[in-house]
Amino acid sequence: MNDHIAPEIAAYYTRGEEDGRLRTGRNRLEFWRTQDVLRRHLPPPPARILDIGGGSGVHAEWLAADGYQVELVDPVPLHVRQAAAIPGVTAREGDARDLGAEPGAYDVALLLGPLYHLRDRADRVRALAEAARAVRPGGVVAAATISRFAALHDMVKKGQYARPEIRAIVLGAAGDGGFDGRPDMGFTTAYFHDADEIVGEFEAAGLPGARRFGVEGAFWLMDDVNAWLDEPEMRRLLLDALRRVELEPTLLGVSGHLVTIASRSGQVGEAGTPGA
Ligand SMILES: C[S@@+](CC[C@H](N)C(=O)[O-])C[C@H]1O[C@@H](n2cnc3c(N)ncnc32)[C@H](O)[C@@H]1O
Numbered sequence: 001m002n003d004h005i006a007p008e009i010a011a012y013y014t015r016g017e018e019d020g021r022l023r024t025g026r027n028r029l030e031f032w033r034t035q036d037v038l039r040r041h042l043p044p045p046p047a048r049i050l051d052i053g054g055g056s057g058v059h060a061e062w063l064a065a066d067g068y069q070v071e072l073v074d075p076v077p078l079h080v081r082q083a084a085a086i087p088g089v090t091a092r093e094g095d096a097r098d099l100g101a102e103p104g105a106y107d108v109a110l111l112l113g114p115l116y117h118l119r120d121r122a123d124r125v126r127a128l129a130e131a132a133r134a135v136r137p138g139g140v141v142a143a144a145t146i147s148r149f150a151a152l153h154d155m156v157k158k159g160q161y162a163r164p165e166i167r168a169i170v171l172g173a174a175g176d177g178g179f180d181g182r183p184d185m186g187f188t189t190a191y192f193h194d195a196d197e198i199v200g201e202f203e204a205a206g207l208p209g210a211r212r213f214g215v216e217g218a219f220w221l222m223d224d225v226n227a228w229l230d231e232p233e234m235r236r237l238l239l240d241a242l243r244r245v246e247l248e249p250t251l252l253g254v255s256g257h258l259v260t261i262a263s264r265s266g267q268v269g270e271a272g273t274p275g276a
Contacts (some may be wrong), residue, residue, distance in 0.1 A: 004075035004095040009117055012188035013076040019056035026225045030257055032235070033053065033215045033242055034144065035062060037259050038125045041140060045090045047107035050134050052096045052127070053114035057083030064088030073099060073105075074263045096127035101134040109134045111143040112259075121201065128205030135264050141207055144215075145193040149174055150256045155185070157221055172250055185255075195252040210262035213246045214255035221254075 002010040022031035030149035038059075042086040045067030051060045054072035056079045064070045064086060072083045073094040094100065096114035109131035118124045131141045135154075151170040155161045161170065164266040166185065173192050195212070202210035219225055219238060228238045245251055252258060 001075075002075055004093075004187055005117065009188050012183060013055075014078055015183070016078060018079065019058065019082055022058050022274060025048075026220060026229070028218050028229050028262040029220055029225060031058065032229075032239060034059065034259060036239055036243065036248065037213045038110075038142060038263075041065075041261050043107050043140065043143065049107065049108040049110060050099075050101060050131070051110045051112070052094075052099065052131060053090075054083060055079050055113060057086045057089055059090075059110070059112060060089045067225050068108075071163070072081075073101075086175060096130060097123055099130045099134060101130070103133050104136045104139075106135050106139060108142070109139045111141070113144060114144055115193070115198075116146050116190045117188075119189070124191070124201050125204045128201055128207060132206050132264055134140045137264050139264050140261060141202075141258055141264070143198070143202075145198050145258050145260065146190065147253055147255055147258065148177055148192045148194050151181070151185070151187070151194060153180055153221055153254070154256075158227060159255070160185070163211050193258070195249075195258065198258065202260060202262050207262040207264065210260050211247070212252060213259045213261070214242070214248065214252050215246075215259055216255050217245055217251055218254045220256045 021027055046069055048069045049063055051070055051072040054060050054074055057072055059085055060070045060072050064176050070089045072089055072091040074080055075093060075095055077093060080091045080093050083089055096111060109129060111131055114127050115124050118127060128143060135141060152174045155166050155170050160166045167178050177192045177194065179190040181190055198212065199210050219242065228234045
């Protein structure tokens, strides 16, 4: 029994599939792009990073290898055990809405997942406010969101949209963001953001001036994306193309994920210069 999250969400993650998700196939695009955006916006190591909803530590692992001091919080005990085994990473159970973190103790707070599973706006704002409280003035808060139309695009791409029960679920999510997902659709109960609303949630949490970055653009929907990712020079070109369009507002809604970044005192610049 997990007191923090709904039983179906706990059961979904307790299957143990999260650790491999970003390491193989087309999801590598999400991994490498998230890494690319973060590396350009984090203060240099050694800085203290609180990785909230960090799962099994897929991002914590490279952050620790880069020289950061990483503390991971996640409500799923399996994830905490997996993350705690990574050199340089400490991990504990907890909920993004009630971190119990020492105020101002961190340079960076990452929310790369919890906002996916908080259906009520008040909970999402609370999680963002907790992250803001955990970082020092000028510290960086970065949060990932899933785009409102991601499941619709994914189910059409996979040929599943013709099934009436699938169609009802993805059209429901496309309408109000509430995704009544099932493991056979590749996900569980979730919330999918409209591309514009995350900025208001940051503001409500005391984080004005947030900037949104499209993570995968439209390329996650390409049939041959794995061919691009498998070959190093092709991958470099694809990641470079995405850098060039990552801020383009008309492409944000088609990207599978957005990463939104702000500092506690306002907008963030590149290369770890909050406020620049
Ligand atoms: C899709 S996974 C992402 C894991 C990792 N951050 C990544 O980017 O690969 C979402 C994570 O959010 C966690 N989570 C769900 N609800 C949460 C909550 N209320 N507070 C903190 N984490 C939560 C889940 O346990 C899971 O590890």
